[in-house]
Amino acid sequence: MTAAPTDHATSAAAPPSPLATALVLDAVQRIEAAGPLDDASALQQAFHTQPTRAAQVRQRAWLLGQRLGLQAELARWRPVGWGVLLALAALVALASLGTARAVLGEGRSINAVAAFVSLLGLHLLTLLIWLVGAVASGGGAGSWLGRLALWLTARLPPDRGPHSLTLLQSATALLSRQRLLAWLTGAISHGIWTIAFALMLAVLAFGFAFHAYQLTWETTILSPAFFERFVQITGALPGLLGFPVPDAAAVQRMGTVGGQAAAGGAAQSDWAWWLMGCVLVYGLLPRALLAAFSIARWRAGARRMAEVDMADPYVRRIVQRLDALEPPPQVIDPEHRPTAAATPAPALGPPGAPGSLAVIGFELPPEQAWPAPGLPPTPAGSAAPLRVSGSAAERQQALAQLAATRPESLLLVVHAPSSPDRGTARFVREAARQAGRVALWPVAAAAPSAAGEGASAGGETPADTPAIARWQRWLQSEGFSALAMVPSAPAATNWIAQATPQHQPEPHAASPAPTP
Incomplete structure (x- = not known):
């Protein structure tokens, strides 16, 4: 029987196949039905090595499975399974041979x-x-x-592990x-x-x-x-x-x-x-x-078996524990602000100031027009639309600007055909802490002309449905339930316009009404 790898580099490696990943995840869930496992180390390692919540859930189960010997049991199944297959084939072949001999x-x-x-x-x-x-x-x-x-493969020795039948139940279910x-x-x-x-x-x-x-x-x-x-x-x-x-x-x-x-x-x-x-x-x-x-x-x-059901109560409990590992947002109260003698820091605007808007284009291709066509002009007092190519310096600059302005609304414009990665999730998570409300707009490549076939009135080519659905699944897998998805420029415009009425002051307030 192949021993389960124990070194850090090997244990952090990606699972070999979607089937093995899904089997180990289901088997760990069945084992934890009798009581939770000690997973502090696995949870920390998954949190720091995987980009998305779904990948972190899979990695945690994979690390626990190595400790329980599930991967070693799956490795044992391969030669035993081939032996069972050949034995059954021989039995059926002998029966067929007997039939043919009886006929002759x-x-x-x-x-x-x-x-x-x-x-x-x-x-x-x-x-x-x-x-x-x-x-x-x-x-x-x-x-x-x-x-x-399958039944014979799981039950036959040699060196059958203690969780062999659990893996069989997981495979069947x-x-x-x-x-x-x-x-x-x-x-x-x-x-x-x-x-x-x-x-x-x-x-x-x-x-x-x-x-x-x-x-x-x-x-x-x-x-x-x-x-x-x-x-x-x-x-x-x-x-x-x-x-x-x-x-x-x-x-x-x-x-x-x-x-x-x-x-x-x-x-x-x-x-x-x-x-x-x-x-x-x-x-x-x-x-x-x-x-x-x-x-x-x-x-x-x-190939689809590695997908994690984020609505499953078992998975949601793990996601909550992973969320708890996120560093808390920095809150600066008036009594804790630095004194004049301290090192000066950028002044923070009030979080969610009515009417304030920030638009950031994240990792858009060079041919993408910017600012994105079809959007209304940014309100007075808001920063100009910012384009971030993806370098660490530009990301930090964008986050610093958001921390200084604290906009009411933040519109993140991404490239629809691209696939979100670990860096995208980290940037979205950090940027979302600095705004009152956040929306994501996946855009396709800009149309050659505003009148081109398939282009919208603003010159924007609408993203295809599979791309929108992929980004929507990514938001769900990352736990970004508060983020809105806007599939087009008109939808983004409507989303921006919906912010100000919700935050308008009461009629008796002394402050002037925000600019629409």
């Missing part, structure tokens, strides 16, 4: 229709059950053969919720059946190549027309691939003793190829294609 038998006469049912009957029945289950459950159910493989269990177990089951049919075809081809068999049909109550239709219908698809299909005369001839005796080797060869073609088309190919399709669906869905 010691004698030289084979009932063709009975051989078809023997070789393909169980396969078609289990395939129909899997298809019905996959459609009815939407991918939540799994095949019994695949579930058996998580894959069912994500509608991926049917695709994982289906890939296992169809892969086993594919191996079995490949071996079955090899046995049939060897037997027909080196022994002389006579394929016939016998019946007591069925008519010859039934067998004619059966052979023609079942041979339609193999015939498209070039397999010979016995015609009506051949079927009639094989149903009589005289015809069987008169049939030559070419006629028997057509029957043998028909049977092998049916096994290939109705057995091997469907299983191989379904195995490939299940693997593709599984891989596509597994």
Whole structure:
């Protein structure tokens, strides 16, 4: 069993896959249902090494999982799982081999229709059950053969860890919720059946190549027309691939003793190829294609498994503890202000002064017009729109300006096609402390002209919906619930205009009304 890494650099490394991350997170949650773990070190390390709250939650679980041996247990599953898969494939292949040997038998006469049912009957029945289950459950159910493989992988020694069954429960529950269990177990089951049919075809081809068999049909109550239709219908698809299909005369001839005796080797060869073609088309190919399709669906869905449900009560409790690690904002009361003899500091304006506005463009591309088109002029007494390229010096300068002015409204303009990172989250969090209300406006590249196709009246090209949705998910994952999202220049203008009426003084106040 592979030992879990213990050094700091390794433990802080990113998890190897979304599946492993999701399994460890779910398993840690199940373990903590019996009582919280001592996670002070893991919580601190996750807070200081990961950019977002979702990533911090994952990293905390990953570090705790290393201490509990969950990663080592997952590493043990890989060789054991392959061994279980090969063992099950061998058992199904031996059963298929026995079926093929029973069909060929010691004698030289084979009932063709009975051989078809023997070789393909169980396969078609289990395939129909899997298809019905996959459609009815939407991918939540799994095949019994695949579930058996997972169960054996988790329970078989050697060196089974104490949390092996917990990981099995997490895998089953998580894959069912994500509608991926049917695709994982289906890939296992169809892969086993594919191996079995490949071996079955090899046995049939060897037997027909080196022994002389006579394929016939016998019946007591069925008519010859039934067998004619059966052979023609079942041979339609193999015939498209070039397999010979016995015609009506051949079927009639094989149903009589005289015809069987008169049939030559070419006629028997057509029957043998028909049977092998049916096994290939109705057995091997469907299983191989379904195995490939299940693997593709599984891989596509597994990439989404690392997403953290930020609404889960368990996750929200961890997020609250992570929020508590944030340094408290500096509050300067009048009685604590520095004296005249002390080092002079920039005077702080009143927080949320009515009508004050700050507009900051954060890490916008060089081709982006600035100030952003479509916005109204900044109110009197407000600073001019500021553009921050992303360097540490410019960020500190922007934060210092916000701390000095303390605007009522802060509009952060970001590049919609870009992906927010750790630095973006830190800047937004620090800037939001200096303003009464904050909004985020993801903008696309500026349009070539105000009249260009798809551009707004202000020359701004609206950001596409997926980009807006990505930034919205990021705000939720970071816990920025108080930040507003404005998708366009008119929406930003309306958001700015909504601030002043909310902060207008009462009619009896002596101060003048703010400039609209």
